Amino acid sequence: MYRRKFLKLTGMSVSLSAIGTKVIAKTIINPPKQQNKPIVISTWDFGIAANQAAWNILSTGGRALDAVEQGVWVPEADPKNQSVGYGGLPDRDGFVTLDACIMDEFGNCGSVAALEHIKHPISVARKVMEKTPHVMLAGDGALQFALQNGFKKENLLTKESAKAWEEWYKTAKYQPVVNIENKLFDKVTPQKLPGNQYNHDTIGMLALDSKGNLSGACTTSGMAYKLHGRVGDSPIIGAGLYVDNEIGGATSTGVGEEVIRNVGSFLVVELMRQGYSPEDACKEAVMRIIKKKPDIAKNIQVGFLALNKMGQYGAYAIQKGFSYAVCNAQKNDLLISGKSYY
Numbered sequence: 303m304y305r306r307k308f309l310k311l312t313g314m315s316v317s318l319s320a321i322g323t324k325v326i327a328k329t330i331i332n333p334p335k336q337q338n339k340p341i342v343i344s345t346w347d348f349g350i351a352a353n354q355a356a357w358n359i360l361s362t363g364g365r366a367l368d369a370v371e372q373g374v375w376v377p378e379a380d381p382k383n384q385s386v387g388y389g390g391l392p393d394r395d396g397f398v399t400l401d402a403c404i405m406d407e408f409g410n411c412g413s414v415a416a417l418e419h420i421k422h423p424i425s426v427a428r429k430v431m432e433k434t435p436h437v438m439l440a441g442d443g444a445l446q447f448a449l450q451n452g453f454k455k456e457n458l459l460t461k462e463s464a465k466a467w468e469e470w471y472k473t474a475k476y477q478p479v480v481n482i483e484n485k486l487f488d489k490v491t492p493q494k495l496p497g498n499q500y501n502h503d504t505i506g507m508l509a510l511d512s513k514g515n516l517s518g519a520c521t522t523s524g525m526a527y528k529l530h531g532r533v534g535d536s537p538i539i540g541a542g543l544y545v546d547n548e549i550g551g552a553t554s555t556g557v558g559e560e561v562i563r564n565v566g567s568f569l570v571v572e573l574m575r576q577g578y579s580p581e582d583a584c585k586e587a588v589m590r591i592i593k594k595k596p597d598i599a600k601n602i603q604v605g606f607l608a609l610n611k612m613g614q615y616g617a618y619a620i621q622k623g624f625s626y627a628v629c630n631a632q633k634n635d636l637l638i639s640g641k642s643y644y
């Protein structure tokens with residue numbers, strides 16, 4: 303009842319002083335009468351190619367879950383992409399360890415953390431979801447499960463990533479570079495940058511299929527040169543990804559520790575449940591991070607991307623240059639720069 307009234311206040315700012323803290327909420331402007339579907343969105347410029355693979359499934363009436371799995375396979379398999387899957391930059395001890403999770407329209411989810419030697423961690427995450435009573439497998443146990451389920455053991459450390467790590471090892475200084483995504487956005491290649499410059503980027507993908515069902519996937523090699531065993535937000539349901547088929551989905555990229563502290567993607571979905579547009583929900587989640595730790599937030603990037611049940615989407619990041627790709631029947635593979643606090 304309350305929610306219905308809230309949604310009626312289209313385009314207005316509403317003060318929620320009744321619940322204690324004063325929150326300014328903007329509601330969805332002109333909610334569409336029909337769902338904008340099918341549609342797929344994903345983080346960063348490598349989302350363009352990933353969306354194309356997802357679109358091949360969505361445009362032929364396929365399920366959002368299959369679309370997001372196949373979509374993120376593209377960057378996972380790309381050796382030139384040094385932040386996801388094969389070719390990902392290693393941890394400080396030289397091991398490539400991958401994090402991934404997936405969530406479907408029924409609230410089922412699966413996840414792997416600190417998984418080594420498997421090119422497509424997203425598919426292992428899906429197997430965890432579909433074939434076990436668990437949600438998350440980590441480290442050696444995740445690898446053992448993958449091998450038992452027919453995944454091939456591979457060396458994921460490419461020559462380029464080994465070289466970058468050796469360069470970094472000379473100083474072994476762990477310091478996420480401020481606004482690294484801007485550099486990616488400007489299409490500077492990792493090879494042109496010294497040692498630790500390219501140290502994070504994740505693909506998060508959300509899709510709404512022609513039946514109106516939502517799914518999401520998130521996969522990464524995590525922060526480059528992290529401590530061995532470090533797990534980021536990307537495989538954590540609610541942090542790096544969350545999907546509620548009644549409301550929408552959200553995913554994150556950037557320094558995972560700050561996303562975990564704020565259970566970021568769950569927060570974005572819950573804000574959309576309260577009537578926030580996808581962009582406003584992402585913005586509010588970013589503001590939560592900035593408000594809690596302003597000094598840390600100044601020097602890091604975190605971005606959220608969200609898609610609601612009507613197929614509306616939006617993004618917001620701490621720093622400029624957060625790009626994301628959108629693909630539907632009208633605009634194929636359009637790259638959009640998200641809005642940011644700084």
Ligand code: SD4
Nearest residue numbers: 502503504524534556558
């Ligand atoms: C992590 N969130 O491991 C990931 C890295 C990332 O853009 O998204 N970078 O913390």
